[in-house]
Amino acid sequence: MVTSAHEIQKELQESIKVKESLLSSGLKTIEKIANLLIDALKNGNAVYLMGNGGSAADAQHIAGELVGRFKKDRRPLPVHSFTTDTSILTAIANDYGYDSCFSRQVDAFVKKGDIVFGLSTSGDSANVLKAVLLAKEKGAVTVGLTGENGGELKDAVDICLMVPSSSTPRIQECHITVGHILCFIVERELFT
Numbered sequence: 691m692v693t694s695a696h697e698i699q700k701e702l703q704e705s706i707k708v709k710e711s712l713l714s715s716g717l718k719t720i721e722k723i724a725n726l727l728i729d730a731l732k733n734g735n736a737v738y739l740m741g742n743g744g745s746a747a748d749a750q751h752i753a754g755e756l757v758g759r760f761k762k763d764r765r766p767l768p769v770h771s772f773t774t775d776t777s778i779l780t781a782i783a784n785d786y787g788y789d790s791c792f793s794r795q796v797d798a799f800v801k802k803g804d805i806v807f808g809l810s811t812s813g814d815s816a817n818v819l820k821a822v823l824l825a826k827e828k829g830a831v832t833v834g835l836t837g838e839n840g841g842e843l844k845d846a847v848d849i850c851l852m853v854p855s856s857s858t859p860r861i862q863e864c865h866i867t868v869g870h871i872l873c874f875i876v877e878r879e880l881f882t
Contacts, residue, residue: 813841
């Protein structure tokens with residue numbers, strides 16, 4: 691046997707434990723982020739997301755739910771992930787360096803009142819940090835989704851949700867769960 695039910699149970703229990711900890715520590719922060727999203731979208735602003743690796747996938751996933759639909763058939767929302775256009779990403783990385791792959795896009799698209807999410811399990815992704823700092827300069831509201839210590843991102847953003855774990859898989863599981871919660875709340879509030 692390659693694996694055992696005990697190992698599977700252990701992984702599931704660890705995931706549940708981290709989510710229960712997030713329920714205790716992150717409820718008010720998630721509520722605040724949801725309200726920021728609702729206000730921005732009501733005011734005609736856009737939402738942008740970015741991250742690397744699994745965080746890039748989460749950024750794309752959340753954008754997809756809000757441009758497409760989550761649970762309701764409704765109009766699309768102006769949400770974009772800076773991780774999706776390989777021509778833009780590779781051109782910027784080639785010409786300006788990988789640390790600029792998100793900040794160049796922030797400079798091109800972000801306006802005052804928009805919301806910019808930086809997803810980073812460590813909170814120390816240089817390209818995410820550079821982009822959120824520029825977004826703040828441009829008057830956007832910046833949100834970080836990180837792991838338990840928040841890294842440099844926690845002090846760079848306006849609001850930071852720090853998942854109480856140092857395990858990358860557990861942090862990313864919580865980020866997508868929070869993303870789904872935000873999608874649910876946004877749809878409920880904007881499309882009743």
